[in-house]
Amino acid sequence: MSKTKTSLKISGLSKRYGDFVALAPTNIDVAQGEFLTLLGPSGSGKTTLLSLIAGLAQPDEGQMLIDGADATRSAPYERDIGMVFQNYALFPHMTVEDNIAFPLRMRRQEQASIGRRVAQALEMIRLPHVAKRYPRELSGGQQQRIALARCMVYRPSIILMDEPLGALDKKLRDQMQLEIKRIHRELGTTIVYVTHDQEEAMTMSDRICLMNGGRIEQLGTPADLYFRPRTLFVADFLGESNLLPGTIAQVDADGVQVALNGSEITARGVSNGAALARGHAVRVMVRPQNLNVSSAAPAPGQLSGQLMDIMITGSLTKLYLQAPQQAQPIVAAFPTCQSAERYEAGQTLSLHWHANDAVVIAE
Known part of the structure; x- marks a missing residue:
């Protein structure tokens, strides 16, 4: 079986500004043709890492290889x-x-080759009819597609994208996400993409590198981070989640028994492989869409909560419930439809979920 080629290899790369650690020593291998997203809040280190990859900043320590060649101290124009x-x-x-031809002319390509590759790039982004227009005559989405075409026309080894859709409205941003994914599939180019938008990262990425405080919190597929977050930060940052405090009652082959509000709840997911033992403080993560509510009395192993508020967000209806000994409301979500059971504020409801949908995260 052939081994996937590494396009970008980062080993111990770090950056400080005085006493401030912008990026702690970081290790990442990016496969050829992979779409990797650097995700995190402001100040998490994602832009610093992108700047180091681009050569716009110099690392204090570590090494970076691009297609096997050392590019740690190379100038930006030498990095392909x-x-x-x-x-x-x-x-x-x-x-x-x-605009699209500019990088080819700077590289002194032949005019016939320039014309052919510009035409191919315009076809790729589905805008051949705007070739003679100026940027001011285009919409924001069209301008961003032209910027992408100008970047890919000289076929770089790696394309870096720094919040490229941040200036667009939501509908256009959603359309551009699909366009960028389509172009990525057709080109097979390695892409490193920076965003603070969780939904964008989940939609577009092969893998997500979630950063916090200049460090990697978790690196994996969108499903890895969403269904098996390793830390409370990951569980809280990526998507909406209920993080219910409890203590370990028992660990056995069927999963983990957690004491919550006087009930013992079974959870079959343990996020970070921690050696959990009886009495350890943990959080049980349950996504709102995996939480079922019922007006029937709670059965053993179920919780109960008083319905505080109902919110229709469009495609989803959310219920906010206050359970005993829980500081934060518990959120349940289900598709909005006329046939759904009607609930009223103040009503006491039972709460339950499948054990496979509950993940235990050590405090």
């Missing part, structure tokens, strides 16, 4: 990297085709 920014960075005095 393309960049797409949030503000498009198109030349306003140039037509669309001249």
Whole structure:
């Protein structure tokens, strides 16, 4: 079986500004053709890492290999990297085709080759009809697609994208996510993408590198992070979740028994492989859509809560319930439909979920 080629290898890369650690020593291997998203809140280190990859900042320690060659101290133009920014960075005095052709002319490509590759790039982004227009004559989404075409026309080894859809409205942003994924599939280029938008990261990525405080909290597929978060930060940051405090009552082959509000709840997921023992303080993570509610009295192993509020968000209806000994409301979510059972504020409901949908996370 052939081994997947590594496009980008980061080993112990770090960056400080005085006493501030912008990026702690970091290790990441990015496979050729992979779509890796750097996700995290402001100040998490994702932009610092992207700047180090691009050569816009120099690391204090560590090494970076691009296609096997040491690029740790290389100038940006020596790295075979393309960049797409949030503000498009198109030349306003140039037509669309001249904007796309610019990096090829800087590399002294033959004119016949330039014309052919510009035409191919415009076909790839489905905008051949705007070749003679200027950036000011295009919509925001069209400008971003032109910026992407200009970046990919010279076929760099890696494309870096820094919040490229941040300036677009939600509907256009959703459309552009699908366009970028389509282009990525067709090109097979390695992409490292920076965003603070969780849904965007989940939608687009092969893997997500979730960062916090200059360090990697968890690196894995969207499903890894969503269904098996390793830390409370990951569980709380990525998607909506109920994090119910409890203590370990028993650990056996069927899973973990957790004492919650006087009931023992079974959870079959343990997030980080911690050696949990009786009496350990933990949180049980249950996603709102995995929590079932009923007006019937709670059975053994179920919780109960008083319905505080009902919110219709569009496709989802959310119930906010206050359970005894729980500081935060518990959220349940289900598809909005006319046939759903009707509940009223103040009503006491039972709460239950499948043991496979509950994940125990050590405090």
